[in-house]
Amino acid sequence: MNHWLVKSEPFKYSFQNLLRDKKTIWDGVRNYQARNHLRAMKVGDAVLFYHSNEDKAVVGVAEVVKTAYPDPTAKEGDWSVVEIKCVEALQEPVTLASIKANPDLQNMALIKQSRLSVMPVAKTEFQKILKLGGLK
DNA sequence: GCCAACGTTGGC
């Protein structure tokens, strides 16, 4: 199983929306690197849900339920979507500041490549964030 | 194929 992190602007689609909807189509990705990560996702992979801008924090956990297929919202170009479902909210959001301050999390793409919206996360990093978030 | 100009994202 692989681990991932996806970003969303909370006022566009928040983790609370996902808790309400139970599952969603992750569409609108228009970046090749991010798209390639989407295509590498497998059913059952765990996904950290990060709020950019306002919150700047990981707020919840989701899971891949459908692998990549063509993005129905793309009028042109070769883009993909996946479907994810909510798993659970973190007890405490793990902020970008606390990730930056944690020596074990310095290699995360979240820090190194701030603009990337879909990225792989190492298993150890994933578990560390759950722990910081008050889960497990 | 290089590079300047420009656009977008996201942190501060």
Next chain:
DNA sequence: GCCAACGTTGGC
């Protein structure tokens, strides 16, 4: 609101 980082576009 500003700016850094980075992707994309277009001229040469």
